Amino acid sequence: xxxxxxxxxxxxxxRQLPDAARVLWFAGVFSLIVGSAVFLRLAxxxxxxxxxxxxxxxAIAVLTATDTATIPxxxxxxxxxxxxxxxxxxxxTANVRRSRNFVAAFSLSFLAGQSASSxxxxxxxxxxxxxxxxxxxxxxxxxxxxxxxxxxxxxIAILVCLTMLLRGAPQLGTSFARVALGALTVVNVGGxxxxxxxxxxxxxxxxxxxxxxxxxxxxxxxxxAVVATAASLWFVAEFTxxxxxxxxxxxxxxxxxxxxxxxxTWDIRKLTYEYAWQSIKExxxxxxxxxxxxxxxxDGITLxxxxxxxxxxxxxxxxxxxxxxxxxxxxxxxxxxxxxxQHGGAAGVLVTIAAFALTSAFFEQPDYWLPAIVxxxxxxxxxxxxxxxxxxxxxxxxxxxxxxxxxRSKARSAGDLETTN
Numbered sequence: 001x002x003x004x005x006x007x008x009x010x011x012x013x014x015r016q017l018p019d020a021a022r023v024l025w026f027a028g029v030f031s032l033i034v035g036s037a038v039f040l041r042l043a044x045x046x047x048x049x050x051x052x053x054x055x056x057x058x059a060i061a062v063l064t065a066t067d068t069a070t071i072p073x074x075x076x077x078x079x080x081x082x083x084x085x086x087x088x089x090x091x092x093t094a095n096v097r098r099s100r101n102f103v104a105a106f107s108l109s110f111l112a113g114q115s116a117s118s119x120x121x122x123x124x125x126x127x128x129x130x131x132x133x134x135x136x137x138x139x140x141x142x143x144x145x146x147x148x149x150x151x152x153x154x155x156i157a158i159l160v161c162l163t164m165l166l167r168g169a170p171q172l173g174t175s176f177a178r179v180a181l182g183a184l185t186v187v188n189v190g191g192x193x194x195x196x197x198x199x200x201x202x203x204x205x206x207x208x209x210x211x212x213x214x215x216x217x218x219x220x221x222x223x224x225a226v227v228a229t230a231a232s233l234w235f236v237a238e239f240t241x242x243x244x245x246x247x248x249x250x251x252x253x254x255x256x257x258x259x260x261x262x263x264x265t266w267d268i269r270k271l272t273y274e275y276a277w278q279s280i281k282e283x284x285x286x287x288x289x290x291x292x293x294x295x296x297x298x299d300g301i302t303l304x305x306x307x308x309x310x311x312x313x314x315x316x317x318x319x320x321x322x323x324x325x326x327x328x329x330x331x332x333x334x335x336x337x338x339x340x341x342q343h344g345g346a347a348g349v350l351v352t353i354a355a356f357a358l359t360s361a362f363f364e365q366p367d368y369w370l371p372a373i374v375x376x377x378x379x380x381x382x383x384x385x386x387x388x389x390x391x392x393x394x395x396x397x398x399x400x401x402x403x404x405x406x407x408r409s410k411a412r413s414a415g416d417l418e419t420t421n
Contacts, residue, residue, distance in 0.1 A: 011153075014366075053321075061319045064285075067283055077364050121190075125193075150194070155203055157184070158189060164181055203352045210337070273305075297313075308323050333350060
């Protein structure tokens with residue numbers, strides 16, 4: 001658990017780590033996944049066939065996605081996809097099954113690292129240079145490599161905080177812990193706003209709606225959390241100049257739709273979709289190649305900003321079917337969570353990541369997949385999602401002991417009667 005906690009803490013800033021540290025993080029992730037699989041530390045997740053097929057499709061894509069790439073060139077990315085899609089969910093499900101603290105430890109470690117990245121994003125948006133990183137076109141990247149990465153990570157962190165706050169988080173002990181959670185929520189909302197990433201904001205909104213729908217019995221807590229967050233943001237905006245340099249969502253909408261600039265990012269996305277689809281129609285079975293250098297679309301550089309189309313364009317039809325099956329499985333899991341009022345945080349995280357993946361260059365990146373895999377494992381084990389585990393009360397232990405002694409006494413008495421008879 002300790003190794004995974006370190007990985008979770010560094011996950012939001014993985015792409016900006018020094019080269020040696022980035023290699024160690026990457027090697028640590030895949031060593032833990034593959035090592036656990038080799039020693040059969042695996043457990044059955046929800047819808048295992050979906051993930052097994054995804055792993056198989058990834059392996060086949062190495063051999064068939066050769067329109068422009070070669071098999072050796074495909075091997076590295078294909079191995080990543082095989083480990084992440086075909087093995088990781090079984091490993092993480094086993095980790096969650098083995099330790100009731102795993103999801104909580106992973107989530108809190110991630111929250112700590114991401115909150116630091118969000119603070120850096122807020123500082124950058126306010127005009128400060130943080131570790132040599134500044135805003136690009138008014139958009140902050142925090143400690144990550146790109147505003148969209150910070151946007152997704154901030155969205156996940158918001159859902160972690162929201163889930164704990166909605167549950168009341170009695171395990172956290174003092175009211176100070178709840179205030180700290182509220183402060184971290186505000187920080188990550190600020191981090192999300194500093195990115196100017198509309199796709200991340202929309203994904204976060206969808207995730208919050210799913211989480212609240214699942215936890216609708218605690219709607220009063222949600223309203224209080226929203227009011228407290230809005231009041232905190234208003235106070236910061238009113239009495240400081242932090243938000244003066246932020247690009248508002250309205251400004252970003254005008255830019256994205258091309259109303260204030262010649263370069264509409266929505267038009268760029270559509271160009272990637274059109275190029276990928278045209279290529280798919282010309283060669284629907286086999287992909288061009290799994291590495292990013294073979295994924296360039298209309299300009300030879302920009303990647304397809306949709307995971308389904310990118311999987312088909314670069315990996316072929318089997319990989320596209322596998323990705324489509326994962327997206328459908330996430331939708332089914334979210335619907336079940338809403339109906340059953342279970343796993344609000346995990347369902348919200350999954351839906352947020354899926355929505356983001358449909359509008360971004362999402363593919364084999366482990367920092368994108370790991371939060372989704374942990375959330376899926378949490379649902380698979382029927383755990384409390386992102387809620388820290390409750391400790392047993394001493395009285396419960398005493399009652400359990402008394403009931404066990406009583407049961408054994410009755411069993412002995414029944415045995416005596418049978419012998420006498």
